[in-house]
Amino acid sequence: MASIELRHVSKRYAPTVYGVRDVSLRIEDGEFIIFLGPSGCGKSTTLRMIAGLESVSDGEILIGGQAVNAIPPRDRNVAVVFQSYALYPHMSVAQNMAFGLKMRGTDPGLIRSKVDQAATLLGLTPYLDRKPAALSGGQRQRVALGRAIVRDPAAFLLDEPLSNLDAQLRGEMRLELVKLHRRLGRTIVHVTHDQVEAMTMGDRICIMRGGAMIQVGRPLEVYANPAETFVARFLATPPMNLMPAVLRGAGGDDLVVETGEGLALAVPSPYRSAYAAYRDKPVILGLRPEDFYEAPHASDWQPVPFTVVAVEALGAELVLVGQVGATGGVAPQKIAPPQEIAVRLSRHVVAEPGQMLTLSLDPNPMHLFDVETTRLIPRPAPGVPARRVA
Amino acid sequence: MSTAFGSTRSNIGLHVGLMAMCLVIVLPPLWVLRTSLVPEPQAYSTSVMPGFTLDNYIALLTRNKFGVFYLNSVVVALGSVVVALPFAAMTGYAFARFRTGGRFARFLVLATQMLPPVALVLPTFAIFRATGLTNSVPGLILAYAAINLPFLTWILMGFFEGVPIDLEWAAMTDGATAWGAFWRIVVPVSLPGLAAAGVLGFILSWNEFLFALVLTGPSTQTIPVALASLQSSNGVQIAKVSAGVVLAVLPLVIASRFIQRFIVQGLTFGSVK
Ligand SMILES: Nc1ncnc2c1ncn2[C@@H]1O[C@H](COP(=O)(O)OP(=O)(O)O)[C@@H](O)[C@H]1O
Ligand SMILES: [Mg+2]
Numbered sequence: 088m089a090s091i092e093l094r095h096v097s098k099r100y101a102p103t104v105y106g107v108r109d110v111s112l113r114i115e116d117g118e119f120i121i122f123l124g125p126s127g128c129g130k131s132t133t134l135r136m137i138a139g140l141e142s143v144s145d146g147e148i149l150i151g152g153q154a155v156n157a158i159p160p161r162d163r164n165v166a167v168v169f170q171s172y173a174l175y176p177h178m179s180v181a182q183n184m185a186f187g188l189k190m191r192g193t194d195p196g197l198i199r200s201k202v203d204q205a206a207t208l209l210g211l212t213p214y215l216d217r218k219p220a221a222l223s224g225g226q227r228q229r230v231a232l233g234r235a236i237v238r239d240p241a242a243f244l245l246d247e248p249l250s251n252l253d254a255q256l257r258g259e260m261r262l263e264l265v266k267l268h269r270r271l272g273r274t275i276v277h278v279t280h281d282q283v284e285a286m287t288m289g290d291r292i293c294i295m296r297g298g299a300m301i302q303v304g305r306p307l308e309v310y311a312n313p314a315e316t317f318v319a320r321f322l323a324t325p326p327m328n329l330m331p332a333v334l335r336g337a338g339g340d341d342l343v344v345e346t347g348e349g350l351a352l353a354v355p356s357p358y359r360s361a362y363a364a365y366r367d368k369p370v371i372l373g374l375r376p377e378d379f380y381e382a383p384h385a386s387d388w389q390p391v392p393f394t395v396v397a398v399e400a401l402g403a404e405l406v407l408v409g410q411v412g413a414t415g416g417v418a419p420q421k422i423a424p425p426q427e428i429a430v431r432l433s434r435h436v437v438a439e440p441g442q443m444l445t446l447s448l449d450p451n452p453m454h455l456f457d458v459e460t461t462r463l464i465p466r467p468a469p470g471v472p473a474r475r476v477a
Numbered sequence: 478m479s480t481a482f483g484s485t486r487s488n489i490g491l492h493v494g495l496m497a498m499c500l501v502i503v504l505p506p507l508w509v510l511r512t513s514l515v516p517e518p519q520a521y522s523t524s525v526m527p528g529f530t531l532d533n534y535i536a537l538l539t540r541n542k543f544g545v546f547y548l549n550s551v552v553v554a555l556g557s558v559v560v561a562l563p564f565a566a567m568t569g570y571a572f573a574r575f576r577t578g579g580r581f582a583r584f585l586v587l588a589t590q591m592l593p594p595v596a597l598v599l600p601t602f603a604i605f606r607a608t609g610l611t612n613s614v615p616g617l618i619l620a621y622a623a624i625n626l627p628f629l630t631w632i633l634m635g636f637f638e639g640v641p642i643d644l645e646w647a648a649m650t651d652g653a654t655a656w657g658a659f660w661r662i663v664v665p666v667s668l669p670g671l672a673a674a675g676v677l678g679f680i681l682s683w684n685e686f687l688f689a690l691v692l693t694g695p696s697t698q699t700i701p702v703a704l705a706s707l708q709s710s711n712g713v714q715i716a717k718v719s720a721g722v723v724l725a726v727l728p729l730v731i732a733s734r735f736i737q738r739f740i741v742q743g744l745t746f747g748s749v750k
Contacts, residue, residue, distance in 0.1 A: 140646045161652045173643035177665045190652030238651070 089151040089164070089241030092136060096146035098298075106132040108298040110248050114276065116151075117149055119268050121306075123285040124295035127323070130278040131170075132294075134244050136205045137276065140169050151241060156338070166235035170247040172227045174219035178229050179315045181206075181215040187238040205233045212248070218472050225256045227297035236267075241275035249284065257281075261288055265267050286310065294318050311452070316371060317459040319454070325376050327454075329344060332372040334365045334455070344455070348411040348426060352389060355450050360456060361466040370464070373454040376406065379430035383447040390445045398426060405432045407444075424450050505724070514717035520716040531660040533720035541717075544665065545696065546703040546705065552614055553689075553699055554682035557621030558675045560689060565626055569633030570659060574642070583634075586627045594687050601693050612694035620688050624680040632677065636670035676732045683728060701723045 091114040098107040100329055107129040114120050122130045135141040137148060139160035148155050155163055174183050182203055188198045209229045219227055228248060231285045235243055248264075249257045255449050268275050279285060285304045286290050293303045303316040313319035313327070321328035330346045334354075337343045342354040342362055352372070354362060379391065392412055399406040429448060438444065442444070451469035458460060511536070512520050513634035535545040538667065569750040571577040601620055601691075610616030640663055643712060664671070669704060686701040702722045 135646070138646075140601055140649065159654075160649045161645075161654065163650075165650065167647065167650045169643045169647060170640060171643045173641065173647040173664055175644065175666070177668075187651035188646070190648075190657070234647075234651070468580070 090114060090118075090149075091274060091276070091375065092149040093133075093150075094147040094149070096133070096136060096148060098129070098136060098141065099144040105134070105298045107347050110295075110300045111146075112293060112303060114274060114301060117272050117274055118288045119265075119275045119277065120297060121285045121289035121292045121322070122276065122466045123282070123292050124280065126231045127279060127293045128432045129298040130280075130295055131391050132298075133248050134246050134276060134278055137242075138165055138183060138244050139163050140167075141334060148459065149219040158253075162254070164240050164241040165244055166238050167241045168231045168235050168243065168245045168248045170233040170250060172219075172251075174227055174230055174234075176219055178232075179213060179216050179218055182356075183219065183230055184237045185235065186234045187439045187456065190323065191238075194365050201237050201239075202233075202345075202468070205237045208236070209233050224251055224253075225260075228252060228260065233365070236271070240273065244274065244305075245275065247280070248278070249277055250281070259448060262286060282324060285322070292322075294321065303365065303472040313454070313465050316373070316456050319373050319456070323375070325408075325431070328374045328376065330372045330374075330411075330426055330428070331458075332370055332455075333409070334362060334368060334370050336366055344453075345369070346411065350391060350411045352450055352453065353387075355387065355453075355469070357469075358453075365455065365464060369458045371456040371458060371461070373456060374428070374448070375452060375473065376429045376431040379432065380434050380447045381436050381444075385449070387451075388447045388449050391448045393446045395440050397440060398438055403434060404431070405436050405438070407432060407438055417421070509719045509722050512716055513723045517714060517716040520719075533716045534724075537717055537720050541703070541707070543703060543721065543724065545702075546698050546700050549693075549697055550683060550699040550701075551615060551728070553617045553621060556614075556618035557625055557682045558678040560618060560622035560627040561629055561678060562671065562675055565629030565633050565674065566664070566667075568626075568630045570637045570663065572630070572634045573637035573640075575591070575646075580679055586630055588633075589627045598626045598687055598691050603687065605692060611692055612697055614697055617689065617697065617699070619680040620692060621685060624685070624688070625681060628677050628681065629674050632674045633667075633670065636667055636674070640666055669739045673736055674738065676736045680732055681728060683725075687708055 093110050093112045096107060097105060099105055106397060109456075110129075110133060111200060112124060122133065124130055132141060136143050137150075139155065143156050150163055150165065163424075169177050170473070175186065178186065184202045184205060185198045188201065203212070203217070203309055204217055207387055209232060211226070211229055214222060214226060214230075219230065222230065232248070245264075251261050261284060264275075264277070277284070277288060289306065291303060292306050294301045294309065296317055302309055303310075309318065309370050316329055319329065330348070330350070332344045332346045332350075335343050335345055337353070339364075340356075340359050342359055344350075344354060346350045346352075352378050353452045379393075380388070392408070394412065395409045397405050397408040399408070408427050409430070410427055432438075432446075454466070455464045457464055510525065514529055514531070515522070515526070516528050516530045516532065572583060573584075605611045605616055605620075608620065644662050644666065645655075645658040648662045649655065653661060683700060685699075686705070689699045689702045690705070693699065698706070702723070703726060704718065707718050707721060
C-alpha cells in the first residue's frame with residue numbers, strides 16, 4: 088500500500104554539519120529493506136525523517152506517492168519500533184498496544200479484538216495486564232512490535248529492534264520478523280549495524296556511511312560486488328581481505344596482481360580488458376576468506392603459501408589468520424609487518440599456529456579497487472555457474 | 478576471627494557516633510515539643526517534664542485565632558501550587574524540549590531567584606494596592622504562585638529533560654499530537670516529579686514570611702506572621718510560641734515523608750525502558 092521515496096534528502100544540524108546528505112532511494116511497496124552502516128552514519132536520522140519526527144532540511148520524501156514533508160507523524164500511517172522500545176511505562180501491555188488505535192478513535196470492542204489478535208501472534212497473551220517494567224527484554228521487544236502491528240500501518244520503520252537482545256533471541260526474532268513480513272506484506276525499513284541481519288533478512292540492503300548512501304542492492308549482489316572497500320570490509324565477518332598491490336603485465340595481454348607479501352596472482356582472462364587501464368598502477372586487491380581452499384578444485388586455481396598465526400575453530404568452519412608467504416616473520420627491508428589475512432576453510436582441516444600450509448585460491452571472485460577512490464574497478468561477472476541443490 | 482571482631486567493634490563505634498549526631502539534631506525540636514506541653518510559668522525550668530498541659534494549644538486556637546491562620550496558610554500554600562504547577566510544567570517542558578526563548582529566557586527565570594525578596598515585595602505591594610488585592614487570600618495565592626513559578630519551572634525542566642524523547646516520538650507516530658504526547662505520556666510518566674515539585678512549592682509557600690507580612694491583614698495572616706506576632710510588647714510567651722512552632726512544622730513533617738518517596742521514584746523511573 089505504500090512505497091517510500093526519498094529524493095535528494097538531507098538533514099543539516101548546522102550550516103555545514105550534515106546528519107544525512109543527499110540520499111535518494113525508492114523503496115517499493117511491500118519491500119523489506121535494510122539500512123546498514125556503522126553507528127553515527129545517519130540511519131536513525133533517515134528513519135526519523137521518514138516517520139516525520141525530524142524535519143527534512145533539503146529534498147523530498149514521498150509515502151505512497153504523496154509528498155509528506157509537511158505532514159505530521161500522526162498522519163503518515165507509519166509505525167516506528169524504537170531501539171529503546173519506548174514503551175509507555177505507566178500503561179499495561181494491553182494499553183500500550185491499544186494506544187495507537189485509541190488515538191484514532193477506534194471502537195473499543197474492535198481495539199480489544201485487534202490487541203488480542205496481535206498478542207496471540209506474538210505470544211504476549213499472558214502478559215497483557217503487566218507493566219513494561221515487569222517484562223524481560225525480549226518481551227518488551229515483542230510489545231513494541233505488537234504496538235506497531237495492531238495499528239496495521241502502511242509501513243514499519245524498525246530502528247535496531249534486535250540490538251538489545253541476546254544472541255539466541257536475536258536469531259529467533261530475525262526469523263520471526265521475516266515471517267511477519269511475509270504474512271503482513273507491508274513495507275519494512277529495518278535499521279541495523281549487524282551484517283548478519285542485513286544479509287539474511289531483507290530484499291535489499293542500503294549501505295550508509297557518514298550520512299551518505301554508498302550502495303543499494305540485493306544482499307548477495309552487494310556481497311559479490313561491493314562498491315567500495317568500505318562495503319567489502321563491512322558486510323562480512325571476517326571481512327574481505329584487502330591488500331595493496333600492483334598490476335603488472337606478464338607477456339601479451341596477461342596481467343598479474345603482485346602484493347607486497349610476494350603473492351603473484353594471475354588475473355583470469357575474462358577480466359583482462361576491464362583491468363587493462365590499471366596496468367603498472369597500484370591497486371587494492373580484494374579476496375574473500377572463503378575463496379581460499381585447502382586443495383585445488385579447478386585448473387586455474389592458484390597455490391598460495393600461507394603461514395598460520397592464529398586459529399579460530401568455529402565448529403562449522405575453520406578460520407585461519409595468517410600471512411601470505413613461506414617465511415612468515417618480518418621481511419628485513421620492510422618497516423610495516425606483513426599484513427595478516429583471514430581464510431575460511433572446511434572444519435576438517437587441522438592447523439596450528441606457526442604451521443606453513445599451501446592453500447589453493449579461486450581467483451575468479453577476486454576484485455580490484457582503485458587506490459585513490461577506494462571504489463570497485465568494474466569487471467565482468469565470473470563465468471562460474473552457480474550450483475543448485477538437485 | 479579477628480577481622481570480624483574488629484569490624485563489630487567499629488560498627489558499635491559507628492552507631493554510638495551516629496546516635497550522638499542524631500541527638501544533636503533531634504534534641505532542639507524535641508525540646509520545643511516539650512516546652513509546648515508545659516505550663517507557661519514552668520517553661521524555662523531545666524527539669525525534663527515539670528508538668529503537662531494542652532492549655533498552650535487551646536489558647537492558641539481559641540484566643541489567638543490560630544485555626545483561621547492555619548486554614549489561611551493551607552489554602553494559600555495549596556492554592557499557589559495549584560495555580561503555578563500547570564504553568565511551570567508547560568514552561569519547563571518547553572524549555573526542556575524546544576529552544577523556546579533561548580538561553581536568555583532560561584537565564585531570566587533563574588535571575589528572578591537571585592533578587593532579594595525585599596526588592597520584589599514593595600513593587601508587589603504597590604501593584605496589589607492599586608488593584609485592591611492587599612489583605613486578601615487570593616492576592617497572596619497569586620503572589621506565591623508568581624514566586625513559585627520560576628523555581629518550579631527550573632525543577633521540572635530538569636525532570637523533563639530526563640524523560641526519553643522516544644516516548645513522545647512513539648506517541649506522535651501512534652497518532653497523538655505534540656500536545657497529546659505531553660498530556661497523555663509525559664505528564665503521567667512525570668507524576669513523581671510533578672508531585673515532588675508540588676511538595677517543594679508547598680513548603681516554600683508555607684514558610685514564606687516577608688510577603689505575607691506586607692500583603693496580609695489581621696484576618697488574612699498566615700502562620701509565620703501569626704507566630705511572629707506572638708512575640709508581643711509584653712514579652713515572649715515561650716510555651717505558646719513553642720506550641721505554634723509545633724503546629725507550623727507538622728505539615729512539613731508530613732510533606733517530607735512524601736517528598737522522599739517521590740524524589741526517589743523520580744530519580745529511578747529513568748531506568749524503565
Ligand atoms: N541534534 C543533533 N545535532 C547535531 N548532530 C546530530 C544531532 N542528532 C544526530 N546528530 C549526528 O547525526 C549523525 C547521524 O546520527 P544517527 O542517525 O543517530 O546515526 P545512526 O542511527 O546511524 O547511529 C551522527 O553523527 C550524530 O552525531
Ligand atoms: Mg541509530
